Amino acid sequence: MKSCHRWLSRFINQSTRLVPSSCGKHKNFSTERKLNVAVIGGGRIGQVHMETLSFHTPLAKPVMIVDFIEKVAKSTAEKFGVEKYSTDFKDVLKDPNIEAVWICSPSSQHSEQIKALASAGKHIFCEKPLAITLKEAEEVISAVEKAKVKMMLAFQRRFDPNFARAKQCIQSGAVGDVYAVHLISRDPAPPPMDYIKNSGGLHNDMAIHDFDIARFMTGSECEEITAYGACRVDPKIASEGNDIDTAITLLKFKNGAFCTVDNCRQSPSGYDQRVEVFGSKGLVRFGNNFPNNVFIEDAQSVRRSDLPFNFFMDRYTEAYRNETKQFVQCVLENKEPPTSGRDGTAAMAMAIAAKKSLLEKRAVKLSEITP
Known part of the structure; x- marks a missing residue:
């Protein structure tokens, strides 16, 4: 695991380099x-x-x-x-x-x-x-x-130090063969109803980031999806938005790995982002980010002084900066961006399959989803 710590230091200083770069046909710039x-x-x-x-x-x-x-x-x-x-x-x-x-x-x-x-x-x-x-x-x-x-699609979670370190640990062999991935992604509160009505649904708007991370962590393509969902937070999301607010989605990958994606539009404790990747040699996991590391200890309990970050832009401030710096570097050095349009269409197809599974109450193969 020491390699993970050394790599994280390089990540912070040099930006994310998780995908091998190759030269294109444009003129090299200094x-x-x-x-x-x-x-x-x-x-x-x-x-x-x-x-x-x-x-x-x-x-x-x-x-x-x-x-x-x-x-x-x-x-x-x-x-x-x-x-x-x-x-x-x-x-x-x-x-x-x-x-x-x-x-x-x-x-x-x-x-x-x-x-x-x-x-x-x-x-x-x-x-x-x-x-x-x-x-x-x-x-x-x-x-x-x-x-x-050059075109880069903004899946900012890949550029967050936690996600990046976990990915590098997987690549280094610390986890072994990936058996199962569990992703928790819950927002502090539902978005406005007008947004929900035009979002394309929870799987398209919210879970699509998790679908990309599932591909990122497993290093494989999804072949089958089974989705379950309900409206538990606000009945208006169903009656007015024609959507769900709580979902569990099971993904099956071509390399044999499984992934569960746990989504909810509302988390009472704030923005909830947790990851666990389990494999033949061990596991890698991380929890939520907090504004500080202060704990309160008294006769009643030991607890954190503050809740997790309550807004995705606060949680992913560093990730947004890293992805932007990486793209600038790719253009100036004539290198291929680490995320592409193909990553976008893969995640989009998974979102379509998940919604189809939810509506038809069955497992849906990705081969059924065509442009």
Whole structure:
């Protein structure tokens, strides 16, 4: 396990390198210069990436922010000292100085924007999903491959030090053959009803991150899914949102590993993210992150002084920064990004299979899910 500690130190200093890199066909750039970037979408996640690019990524230089609400675009540009702002993403296409673009816009706009950016020769960092349907996602990937630009899909959990260390321990052989993975992913509170109505369902909106991590941890592709779910937190999620809020999903992988994914829209103790990977030689596991390591000890009990982080952006602050730094490095050094559009379509197919299993009350093979 000592190798895990040595590797974590390198991870923090050099960013995540879990997937072997290979050279593409673009010109190699010196890392002495800065990458000119733009961000499309000034909402919550756009603000996170803009802050990282502006203050935590020395090799990146934000030169434009785009948001369809002019007030948001202007205020974001002023906040981060960005020279240009716009309400039309096509202005990014026209600017020859912009080399890479972060897509943080609404999901329904991703497909159009990726295709246009690829055609214009811009490298692309995209928040999930690539598109609304598998067919659209395949079209997006084809457009990117044809344009020979780099595209990275934002599965930020892979870049969190806990997930990254666990993965390295598995790769080092410390766990042996992976038998079973258990993933717990629970939010502190349900999202607004308007969000639920347009989310595509719990498996598509929430569990899709766990599906990606299941592939990441097992190193294999899923071949069969069985999903169970119910509405236990708020009956309106069922009656108005036509969705569930609590689910257990069983995944069967081609290498023989199993994975259980435990999701709930509400966790009274806060954001609940736990992982256990069990194998032939042992197991690796980690629990929740806390704001501090202070405990209270008295005559009644021994307990933590504070609850876990209550918001995913607090829990994954370092992960968001690591993934952004990694993509900038990949573009500047002409290396392939560690997460791709293919990772996105694999997780999307698993979400579709899970929903199909839930509705049809049966195990669903991934071979049944086609674009």
